[in-house]
Amino acid sequence: MSWLTEYVRPKIRTLFTRSEVPDNLWHQCPNCQQMIFHRDLAANRKVCQHCGHHMRATAAERLEWTFDTNGYTRIELPKPVADPLRFRDTKRYSDRLKEAREKTHTDDAILVAHGTIGGRKAVAAVMEFNFIGGSMGAAVGDAIVAAARLAVLQHAPLIVFTASGGARMQEGAISLMQMPRTVIASQVVKDAGLPFIVVLTDPTTGGVTASFAMLGDIQIAEPGAMIGFAGARVIEQTVREKLPDGFQRAEYLLQHGIIDMVVKRTDMPETLSRLMGLLATKDQRDAA
Numbered sequence: 001m002s003w004l005t006e007y008v009r010p011k012i013r014t015l016f017t018r019s020e021v022p023d024n025l026w027h028q029c030p031n032c033q034q035m036i037f038h039r040d041l042a043a044n045r046k047v048c049q050h051c052g053h054h055m056r057a058t059a060a061e062r063l064e065w066t067f068d069t070n071g072y073t074r075i076e077l078p079k080p081v082a083d084p085l086r087f088r089d090t091k092r093y094s095d096r097l098k099e100a101r102e103k104t105h106t107d108d109a110i111l112v113a114h115g116t117i118g119g120r121k122a123v124a125a126v127m128e129f130n131f132i133g134g135s136m137g138a139a140v141g142d143a144i145v146a147a148a149r150l151a152v153l154q155h156a157p158l159i160v161f162t163a164s165g166g167a168r169m170q171e172g173a174i175s176l177m178q179m180p181r182t183v184i185a186s187q188v189v190k191d192a193g194l195p196f197i198v199v200l201t202d203p204t205t206g207g208v209t210a211s212f213a214m215l216g217d218i219q220i221a222e223p224g225a226m227i228g229f230a231g232a233r234v235i236e237q238t239v240r241e242k243l244p245d246g247f248q249r250a251e252y253l254l255q256h257g258i259i260d261m262v263v264k265r266t267d268m269p270e271t272l273s274r275l276m277g278l279l280a281t282k283d284q285r286d287a288a
């Protein structure tokens with residue numbers, strides 16, 4: 001037995017045990033269930049090459065995809081009082097913040113950067129859905145205000161990419177106060193005669209939909225993005241009617257005049273640059 005158990009069996013075992021394969025090399029498309037190699041997915045900006053489904057993206061990825069190569073600088077954002085209500089549900093809010101920061105490597109649910117898109121100056125604020133569901137608390141409000149001020153200072157259009165579950169419940173009324181604040185911020189940009197463009201991405205709901213996300217001079221959405229205020233199930237229960245197919249999806253909203261365009265992710269930078277050109281005044285065009 002010794003020859004078999006001590007020599008042959010270990011050899012066979014090494015033949016059949018797989019070397020450690022990272023489990024994130026292949027991704028399954030949530031829409032068509034096809035497997036996609038991670039490099040193909042990254043090259044295609046997280047759009048499924050089989051069915052065109054637009055997967056969710058991080059704020060950092062969106063900055064990379066939107067601005068010209070090496071064409072942007074992130075700005076440091078104000079840091080409001082953390083956990084102003086000392087809120088606790090199943091977990092402390094301060095612990096939730098800590099976890100979210102470790103997971104996303106961002107301070108809160110938004111990043112702001114300035115740079116060039118297709119050679120045109122722009123300021124972009126991009127929401128991070130992975131940070132407590134992209135919820136809007138004081139930090140997000142502060143960031144939108146900072147982005148608006150920067151746009152005015154630089155005399156550049158403001159582009160906002162939204163992705164949000166709504167209000168940051170752990171900040172209570174302070175979270176709700178961000179709605180009028182961000183509305184005023186968007187008005188500051190418009191008062192300066194600068195374009196304010198909103199790109200709605202999957203999902204955009206609640207207090208973000210009910211404030212700055214619907215106030216763009218141009219409202220763009222990514223294909224298939226879920227955009228609404230309350231969830232479909234809540235509405236269905238309230239109105240006691242079956243909702244139509246595609247309700248709250250970008251294409252449905254385009255058909256019903258809520259948004260202006262549905263733009264593929266790969267076409268987004270070119271579209272934004274073109275729109276900025278069209279919306280610019282003669283002075284701005286001359287300065288660019």
Ligand SMILES: [Zn+2]
Nearest residue numbers: 029032048051
């Ligand atoms: Zn797919």
